[in-house]
Amino acid sequence: MRGSFGDHRTVALADVVAREDFRRVWRARNDEIQGCRDCPYRYACTGCRALLADPEAEDSKPLKCGYDPYTDSWTDWRERPGAAATMARYQARLHLPIVRS
Ligand code: SF4
16 A cells, blocks of 8 residues: 555554544545445445555545446456556555564
8 A cells, every 4th residue: 555654663553543644544435436436336345445446546446346337347357448557557666665673
């Protein structure tokens, strides 16, 4: 997921949870997300927001959702135009910190 709230060795979890930018996602509602807002499953779907179909958007339909509410059809999300390129962008910027003790 994008964003960082600090190093767990130096930042208290309570301080992270108190941050408004951390809590913002708690209020995320499918009713407000393009694509999802028109989906009949929006009140049951917990959708993963780690990988977004539109990585530049603040909120977006999940990259890996293969449902199209406008055609009522399910497809392999990887076949959606642009999905492979979006995944490649995510993979290119993936960097996990190496923690040495
Ligand atoms: S099924 Fe897909 S389109 Fe529907 S609410 Fe979930 S993530 Fe959004």
